[in-house]
Amino acid sequence: MGVSEPKTLFVAPLSKPDAGSVGKTGTWRHEKPVIDEEKCVKCLLCWLYCPEDTILRREDDMVYVDYDYCKGCGICAQVCPVDAIKMVPER
Amino acid sequence: MPVKTLTGNKAVAYAARLARVKVVSAYPITPQTTIVETLASMIEHGEMDAKMIRVESEHSALAAALGAASAGVRAFTATSSHGLLYMHEVVWWTAGARVPLVMAIVTRAIGPPWNIHVDHQDIWDQRDSGWLISIAESNQEVFDLTVQAFRISEDERVYLPMMVGLDGFILSHTVAPVDMPEQHEIDEWLPERKQPYVITPETQYVMGNLATDEDYYMMRYSIQAAMEAAKDVIKEVDKSFGENFGRSYGGLVERYRVEDAKYHVIVAGSWAGDAKEAVNILRDEGYPVGLLRVRFFRPWPTEDIVDVVGSSKGVITFDRSVSFGARGHLFMETISSLGPLAGKLSVRGVIAGLGGVDVPAEEFAMVIREFIDEVEREGQVYDPAYWHLPSQYRDMYPSRVEEVVR
Missing domain, CATH: 3.40.50.970 (Thiamin diphosphate (ThDP)-binding fold, Pyr/PP domains)
Incomplete structure (x- = not known):
């Protein structure tokens, strides 16, 4: 998509994040998102909006959560148009 | 089209x-x-x-x-x-x-x-x-x-x-x-x-x-x-x-009547139109003056400045902005690109038109004419921050702020 190599000395602030480079951030969580597969319409908004890339996508576009790294911010539950994600308190 | x-x-x-x-x-x-x-x-x-x-x-x-x-x-x-x-x-x-x-x-x-x-x-x-x-x-x-x-x-x-x-x-x-x-x-x-x-x-x-x-x-x-x-x-x-x-402007700068010019005006933006009128007025009066219009402030056209005004007798910049405690922006950039050459020519940095105060072609001509006459009369002029005040304040305050402080 329009990517072309720079032709002048080029140093840009880009990185490829590694899973778990700062430890298991899932332990920071107070509430965890729980997905109701019956209600999910596979719109993938949660997958797109998740700031931590912890909403994962199966081949059939059903989504699931990587609880090792999900920090429990709740954005997925907010953007879900069919209320298929509930935030459940951790115990 | x-x-x-x-x-x-x-x-x-x-x-x-x-x-x-x-x-x-x-x-x-x-x-x-x-x-x-x-x-x-x-x-x-x-x-x-x-x-x-x-x-x-x-x-x-x-x-x-x-x-x-x-x-x-x-x-x-x-x-x-x-x-x-x-x-x-x-x-x-x-x-x-x-x-x-x-x-x-x-x-x-x-x-x-x-x-x-x-x-x-x-x-x-x-x-x-x-x-x-x-x-x-x-x-x-x-x-x-x-x-x-x-x-x-x-x-x-x-x-x-x-x-x-x-x-x-x-x-x-x-x-x-x-x-x-x-x-x-x-x-x-x-x-x-x-x-x-x-x-x-x-x-x-x-x-x-x-x-x-x-x-x-x-x-x-x-x-x-x-x-x-x-x-x-x-x-x-x-x-x-x-x-x-069918339209080219000259790259980072536009050169206006610079071919045989001994004095140069440096300016940017729409009021360059008025400044060009002033150049025409002064040319008719016999003043050998040309104009450099800065089209790109970044990257700054160092090479063009040196090329056009490096051997100039005098350069007058018109700034519609000021870096408080220093000078107008075009003036500072111009002097910094001239380097050692700057010491060989006369310069005046004019600060005018702040907040939209109008500077018509006749006023540009007046300020440029005064500068050229002064250089011809006195030899070298170094005048980095000349405030061309709004007309109603011109008789009340000096054009050089240093004089207010003294």
Whole structure:
């Protein structure tokens, strides 16, 4: 998509994040998102909006959560148009 | 090619549409202009295939445009004055990200007190940020620069965002004829968008993460290299545009009646039109004076300045802005590019027209004439900050602030 190599000395602030480079951030969580597969319409908004890339996508576009790294911010539950994600308190 | 009568703002909007901008983001309240209003209307009426993102501030407007541009499309926004200042943090982030992007700046005074007239304080305030900064003299040039900005910004040698400045009210809200190429002509001239990387869920890049101090340093070094490379790109694009559409402006600067000139005027923006009139008046009187109009403030046209005024007898700059505690911006840049040559010629840095105070051609002529006469009479003149005060204050206050303090 329009990517072309720079032709002048080029140093840009880009990185490829590694899973778990700062430890298991899932332990920071107070509430965890729980997905109701019956209600999910596979719109993938949660997958797109998740700031931590912890909403994962199966081949059939059903989504699931990587609880090792999900920090429990709740954005997925907010953007879900069919209320298929509930935030459940951790115990 | 159809000639339309357009305000500067509409000329910018049409240019953005012809460049096939796909995302426009803006905060719709003051100091937003009819640039974005026109774009929003075209998108809403289905006359432009783009998405309009309304945001809650200019800070977010540029952040949204940066996001869209990072994802791979032409993105555009416009602002002015306080909006630009509010955006300032993201101005730096955009240049640091090295993502091509175009933004129009309606140049306007900064408060307090409120003032909605032309002044270059807002746009020069962005000078260190890593953006290419251009400024037009006419509505036609605003249109041409906006189209060219995409090609310059997206050149693989540059990959830096670019601002197109147009003087508030004088250009932005004044109607003038603008010759606009047809869509197919722009499509043939303006290549498909290019950029150094795209950020999508698939590419999984993070931009702006913590880096080592040494890598940070080298990123700054590479922005400077791109600025240097941009000088040739700007000249090439100006030339190619001229070959295709019949209008070239001279690259980073426009040279006006400089061939046999012994004295030179340096100026930027719409009032260069008045200054050119003054040059004509003075030429008729026998004064050997020419004019250099700065079209690009960044990258600064060092080589052009040295080439044109290096052997000049006297240079007079006209600044519509001031760096408090120092000088006018064009003056400082000019002197710094002349280096050792600066000591050999006479200079006067005039600060005028702040907050939109009008300086008609006759006043330009008067100030330039006085300077030339003084140099001819006294030999060398070094006068870095001469305040050409509004006429009603001219008899009450001295033109040199140092005299107020003494």
